[in-house]
Amino acid sequence: MSTATRPARAGAWLLAAPALGLLTAFLVLPYLNMVVMSFRTPSTSNVFAPGFTIANYVDVLGDEDLYYLKILWETLSLGFVTTLICLVLGFPLAYHLARSRSRWSALLYAFVLSPLLVGVVVRCYGWIIILANNEGLINSSLRQLGWIETYIPLMYNWVGVTIGLVHIFLPFMILPITAAIQSIDPRLEEAARSLGASRLTAIRRTVLPLAVPGIQAGSILVFVLTISSYVIPVLLGGFNVVLMPTLVVQQLLDAMLWPFGAALAFVLAIAGTVVVWLYLVLTNRLIRGVTG
Amino acid sequence: MTRVAIERLTKRFDDTLAVDALDLEIGDHEFVSLLGPSGCGKTTTLRCIAGFEEPTSGRIAFDGVDVVDRFPEERNIGMVFQNYALFPHMTVRENLAFGLEMRGVASAEIERRTRRALEVVQLGDFGHRYPRQLSGGQQQRVALARAIVIEPAILLLDEPLANLDAKLREEMRFFIRGLQQEVGITTVYVTHDQGEAMVMSDRIVVMFEGVADQIGPPQEIYNRPATRRVASFIGQSNFVAAEVVAREDPDHVRLTTPLGPMRARFSGETPPGAKFDLVLRPEAVAVTDDAGGDNTFRGRLEERYFLGNQLACRLRTEDGELMSLVAPPWLAAEVGAELVGHFAADRTWLVAR
Numbered sequence: 087m088s089t090a091t092r093p094a095r096a097g098a099w100l101l102a103a104p105a106l107g108l109l110t111a112f113l114v115l116p117y118l119n120m121v122v123m124s125f126r127t128p129s130t131s132n133v134f135a136p137g138f139t140i141a142n143y144v145d146v147l148g149d150e151d152l153y154y155l156k157i158l159w160e161t162l163s164l165g166f167v168t169t170l171i172c173l174v175l176g177f178p179l180a181y182h183l184a185r186s187r188s189r190w191s192a193l194l195y196a197f198v199l200s201p202l203l204v205g206v207v208v209r210c211y212g213w214i215i216i217l218a219n220n221e222g223l224i225n226s227s228l229r230q231l232g233w234i235e236t237y238i239p240l241m242y243n244w245v246g247v248t249i250g251l252v253h254i255f256l257p258f259m260i261l262p263i264t265a266a267i268q269s270i271d272p273r274l275e276e277a278a279r280s281l282g283a284s285r286l287t288a289i290r291r292t293v294l295p296l297a298v299p300g301i302q303a304g305s306i307l308v309f310v311l312t313i314s315s316y317v318i319p320v321l322l323g324g325f326n327v328v329l330m331p332t333l334v335v336q337q338l339l340d341a342m343l344w345p346f347g348a349a350l351a352f353v354l355a356i357a358g359t360v361v362v363w364l365y366l367v368l369t370n371r372l373i374r375g376v377t378g
Numbered sequence: 379m380t381r382v383a384i385e386r387l388t389k390r391f392d393d394t395l396a397v398d399a400l401d402l403e404i405g406d407h408e409f410v411s412l413l414g415p416s417g418c419g420k421t422t423t424l425r426c427i428a429g430f431e432e433p434t435s436g437r438i439a440f441d442g443v444d445v446v447d448r449f450p451e452e453r454n455i456g457m458v459f460q461n462y463a464l465f466p467h468m469t470v471r472e473n474l475a476f477g478l479e480m481r482g483v484a485s486a487e488i489e490r491r492t493r494r495a496l497e498v499v500q501l502g503d504f505g506h507r508y509p510r511q512l513s514g515g516q517q518q519r520v521a522l523a524r525a526i527v528i529e530p531a532i533l534l535l536d537e538p539l540a541n542l543d544a545k546l547r548e549e550m551r552f553f554i555r556g557l558q559q560e561v562g563i564t565t566v567y568v569t570h571d572q573g574e575a576m577v578m579s580d581r582i583v584v585m586f587e588g589v590a591d592q593i594g595p596p597q598e599i600y601n602r603p604a605t606r607r608v609a610s611f612i613g614q615s616n617f618v619a620a621e622v623v624a625r626e627d628p629d630h631v632r633l634t635t636p637l638g639p640m641r642a643r644f645s646g647e648t649p650p651g652a653k654f655d656l657v658l659r660p661e662a663v664a665v666t667d668d669a670g671g672d673n674t675f676r677g678r679l680e681e682r683y684f685l686g687n688q689l690a691c692r693l694r695t696e697d698g699e700l701m702s703l704v705a706p707p708w709l710a711a712e713v714g715a716e717l718v719g720h721f722a723a724d725r726t727w728l729v730a731r
């Protein structure tokens with residue numbers, strides 16, 4: 087950096103100060119409060135008793151049936167699966183959005199963004215109408231066609247939760263990938279094809295690796311949103327799908343066990359961070375030539 | 379190693395006719411340039427040959443085999459793009475190896491051929507670098523090496539020198555021409571730079587608005603332009619309105635012009651009453667003392683520019699036309715002087731008005 091840019095830098099910090107202040111007040115402080123809470127002594131009559139302990143973490147990690155670790159693993163697994171499905175569905179759509187010059191692509195854009203325009207509860211009820219076991223659109227149609235006798239369980243299980251999550255988080259995968267692909271020169275694909283690559287191979291060898299930053303951003307967004315989602319699993323999964331956020335809310339609101347709930351939340355946050363970090367380390371190798 | 383036959387090639391985008399019924403035969407080992415102003419359809423023609431654009435109508439054949447229905451990857455072409463389109467996430471060596479991998483060449487052979495290609499473009503030590511670590515000229519040569527290492531049937535280049543500085547551009551003309559001669563590859567070269575096309579090409583296709591006005595060797599394009607716009611696009615020209623009076627011999631005609639009666643070289647058709655423009659290149663016009671001779675005209679010196687090896691002059695003729703001519707740098711005449719211009723009949727040509 088040359089010295090000439092320094093005053094500009096100082097100005098930028100000043101401009102960022104209000105945002106930083108807000109972030110500290112509403113994000114960092116509550117987070118610190120949660121960490122402190124997770125080390126407090128639980129109490130049945132109060133929010134917490136005096137003194138500090140690691141008992142909450144011992145309870146989470148050392149449970150005899152590994153109950154909480156199993157829920158953690160299922161939460162992370164749901165994160166992997168949702169992210170993977172969003173990536174597989176989202177990449178072709180993002181590619182199309184970035185490359186198409188047709189007048190229909192504006193319509194496709196609106197379609198892709200539509201899940202963000204409707205509240206989460208409304209969207210879930212939409213899915214309930216489609217997926218419900220007896221009167222749902224899919225099951226009643228299949229029954230009328232005579233293809234099934236009773237119903238295929240599409241709701242109050244992992245299938246329903248995954249469908250709902252994929253639908254709602256797909257835009258978070260598509261938008262960063264579209265932006266990444268738009269910045270990739272279409273001539274690279276043509277160069278690859280002139281050298282003998284098929285259309286798909288050209289995309290795989292040029293667009294895919296160069297879109298990795300967009301894929302990283304989209305995947306992290308979807309993964310983090312999934313493992314911390316509460317409303318969709320509750321509405322579409324019912325009692326059959328228990329995830330970490332569900333447990334945390336139960337501890338905080340139903341059982342009033344704030345220190346234990348805080349410990350659960352913190353364990354989830356750490357696990358999520360580790361997964362994201364591992365993912366970045368692994369995928370950064372793919373783009374060694376472009377960055378750094 | 380490959381002949382290319384283009385017949386009635388037409389490409390229409392929504393409302394623009396980019397290429398209009400182009401006919402072109404390219405011989406084995408031949409270097410053909412597509413030359414013309416921006417937007418005349420050069421790139422579109424090249425992309426039709428490559429297979430990136432589907433012709434609206436017409437035929438393209440390599441060695442007699444129609445390729446219109448083939449994908450670009452099935453045409454065995456080497457292509458150099460204006461911005462080079464090097465793969466930024468691959469090293470120079472990986473860029474070169476890409477086409478060979480696609481052809482299933484064994485890795486030892488890939489290693490050998492990429493190394494040789496890098497030596498040919500004088501980048502032997504740069505194989506491990508990434509494109510962004512190279513200068514523009516080096517990137518250009520990598521793009522060239524990547525296109526020829528696969529030993530394609532046809533080499534296609536779209537303004538490959540447009541992004542280089544003037545000096546490098548000059549050098550690369552000879553380098554690319556030399557390489558093409560050495561490899562003996564059939565080449566189609568797109569440019570809007572007439573100097574480039576002149577130096578490098580066996581034949582030049584001069585295009586305007588999708589139409590090829592003339593196809594021929596550089597000398598022919600320059601000395602016997604087929605249309606007025608070819609004459610004014612290639613080099614500089616004075617145009618003098620002329621009417622054919624009579625044919626003198628198969629190669630010469632007598633004319634009446636506003637400058638007086640003239641003799642000109644022209645072997646084309648001269649239907650009676652046809653109106654022409656006499657094409658007079660500035661360097662074909664000399665200042666003379668002999669006021670009464672054949673093919674002379676009077677004018678007042680209006681502008682003079684000393685260019686070192688020559689003096690560029692503009693004469694205002696009696697009927698008000700401005701004529702450019704090239705005088706020797708020692709010509710003593712000052713602005714305002716009355717001069718006589720003279721040209722040899724054999725250095726002129728006629729184009730339809």
Ligand SMILES: Nc1ncnc2c1ncn2[C@@H]1O[C@H](COP(=O)(O)OP(=O)(O)O)[C@@H](O)[C@H]1O
Nearest residue numbers: 391392394396415416417418419420421422423
């Ligand atoms: N993909 C396209 N869509 C619409 N019009 C195009 C497209 N490509 C080229 N054109 C038009 O076709 C004409 C010829 O373009 P081009 O072949 O690129 O010219 P050149 O390479 O000679 O500058 C231009 O008028 C251009 O605007």
Ligand SMILES: [Mg+2]
Nearest residue numbers: 417420421422
């Ligand atoms: Mg062009």
